Amino acid sequence: MENKTFTISVYSENNVGLLNRISGIFLKRHINILSLNVSESEIEHISRFVIVVDTTEKWVQNIVGQIEKQIEVVKAFYHVDEETIFLESAIFKIESSLLFDERQIQNIIKESHSEIVMVSRDFFVISKSGKRSEIEDLYKKLKPFGIMQFVRSGRISVSKQKWKYRHY
Numbered sequence: 001m002e003n004k005t006f007t008i009s010v011y012s013e014n015n016v017g018l019l020n021r022i023s024g025i026f027l028k029r030h031i032n033i034l035s036l037n038v039s040e041s042e043i044e045h046i047s048r049f050v051i052v053v054d055t056t057e058k059w060v061q062n063i064v065g066q067i068e069k070q071i072e073v074v075k076a077f078y079h080v081d082e083e084t085i086f087l088e089s090a091i092f093k094i095e096s097s098l099l100f101d102e103r104q105i106q107n108i109i110k111e112s113h114s115e116i117v118m119v120s121r122d123f124f125v126i127s128k129s130g131k132r133s134e135i136e137d138l139y140k141k142l143k144p145f146g147i148m149q150f151v152r153s154g155r156i157s158v159s160k161q162k163w164k165y166r167h168y
Contacts, residue, residue: 001056005034006078007086007157008064010049014074017107022049024068031055035088037154046074052155080158086157090135091117092126092142093149099124105145112138123148 012018019038034052041048049165053060060078067076096119100106109116114128128138135152 001058002142003054003056005052005054005081006054006057006060007155008049008051008060008067008076008078008080009042009157009159010051010067010076011074011150012048012049013045013074014071015072016113018070018072019049021070022051022067025063029063030058031063032061035154037136037156039156042073046112050109050155053099054075078083079157083158084157084162086131086155087129088132088135088155089127089129090143090150090152092147093123094126094142094145094147095124096120096124098145102145105142105147112141114138 010022015142020110023033031053034051034054034081036052037050038047040046050092053063055063064076064078067073094105099116099119108114112134113129113130115125118126126138126142128135132155139147139150
């Protein structure tokens with residue numbers, strides 16, 4: 001079996017220690033988590049973990065089974081990229097003078113469908129949402145100008161399936 005990128009969605013009660021136990025499941029199997037995002041879900045009092053890993057389908061099935069054994073977990077699913085709609089977000093902090101002195105920066109912002117979210121005397125901040133490759137491409141274009149700070153979120157994702165998860 002070959003490795004693929006899988007997105008694991010875990011619906012759970014929001015209890016202290018669950019993240020540690022879930023990460024331990026990956027640690028025991030020496031599987032690196034590429035991305036992790038935890039937020040409220042569409043179900044009241046239920047959180048959703050979105051975990052991205054690169055592994056085989058056999059291993060991801062095993063991991064999802066182990067995650068579902070955690071008492072707080074309501075349900076866990078896994079999907080390949082073609083079965084989901086997913087995005088990441090990033091923000092870039094760049095020296096302000098470049099915004100006005102370098103026409104190329106303005107073109108990069110426009111062409112990448114990014115937006116300027118703040119401008120101050122010393123710096124400006126650009127926001128970009130999209131696929132990881134789009135964010136990496138923007139990073140490469142901005143790097144020669146000097147990025148003061150950069151941060152990227154974990155993947156957020158919804159499945160392409162029509163179903164709606166019902167509260168238990």
